[in-house]
Amino acid sequence: MNKDTIFELIVKHTREVIPELEGHAFSRTDALKELGANSVDRAEIVQLTLEALSLDVPKIELFGAQNIDQLVDLFYEKL
């Protein structure tokens, strides 16, 4: 599993949670908050990505990312 795959998973789940972003061209420096995801949306995106990666780690360990790139790194460290 490389970081690009994790990035694609996050994008996929962000689009699932916020369908309005279907046509958005995601970049690594996008912040979920700036894309209109509120706290509940962000937690759901993290949860869906965890499940897709079959990871069973506390969600609080995936807290603190300022943009999608940093979130990718947090997931990558847990693999």
Place this chain on the structure above:
Amino acid sequence: MNVGIEAMNVFGGTAYLDVMKLARHRRLDTARFENLLMKQKTVALPYEDPVTFAVNAAKPVIDSLTPAEKDRIELLITCTESGVDFGKSMSTYVHHYLGLNRNCRLFEIKQACYSGTAGFQMAVNFILGQASPGAKALVVATDISRFMVVEAGEAIMEDWSFAEPSGGAGAVAILVSDRPHVFQVDVGANGYYGFEVMDTCRPVPDSEAGDADLSLMSYLDCCERAFGEYQKRVTGVSYKDTFQYLTFHTPFGGMVKGAHRTMMRKVVKATPPEIEADFSLRVTPGLTYCQRVGNIMGGTVFMSLASTIDNGVYNAPKRIGQFSYGSGCCSEFYSGVVSAEGQQRQKQFSIERGLSSRYELSMDEYDALLLGNGAVRFGTRNVTLDTQIVPRAWDVTRNKKVLYLKQIHEFHRKYEWSA
């Protein structure tokens, strides 16, 4: 032996704010805001404090008892994160204004929004312990939102988007005894889970701080792990089939919806349409009161329980699974059984009618209160409260028999009944 809730009442204040109007006023993204499932929130007026909320919640419960029954209350616990003194517990004021027997233990418990559950479990164990057979315990979870969030710092965000519309004020009074007419506890069926995390807190007087994302993730972690522990301890438990209703600590409905969705997907492997139908059936009865009062911290999970009892269908006894979470953090999943008799008994408290009789604050009136107009700060030594700060709200108070804060004299709070 049987143990649980003999009677319970919710007091949701005398004034409220329409949260959608607030969202527009603050220019929040209202499209996504609707998913948060918030409607109204109670706003504490300057002459309402956690003591008045507590007494106003408990008074109808006490009034429903005979003098002999009332005298058997031997334990009174206030559960709060809005204390008015570091030493003297609010239970002493509550005890006084309710006129309870002096042979009674009085103290206060704190663990953020878990406090109500902490107090309740202590009371349940007091009854089960049988050190004083036939005794009753009164647990009152009472909280108000502080005036403003602390200024943003290195690690703390000033995120008004959730904190302001969700923070309410209110109290739930719970009479615990060996006559659990309203909610019979499943003894020993408890999954608790806690650890140190700095998600939300009250590190300074009259203010709150924290991070909504961290708190939400901690809540979700606990929801899963507390239930996992419950499942280990109780044979044959199914998240889907064992509980006919689920109540949650409800900071706002959208958070509960997210937690329920996660649990149903992970634990039950349900599909999105199944999850949606299950949410409507098992969870929404408990949201009704929470959507009108907002987050009342320690009492919220019991407000959700009261809502589930009043708005559920009890053609047969039903088991309710209850999840409690308090930042910091500690959490617990536990359960009990409610029957038609319990629902019928609870009607005497007309909780819905109480909420409907509150005064709707205008945005100008609310903003003036938020700026601290007339507010009683922690540590106030002397003050006489102005009941005319929102004259039309006082008219509502005057028409009910409720306790209000009249004066503080040398730190001692003096309360009066409005009618």
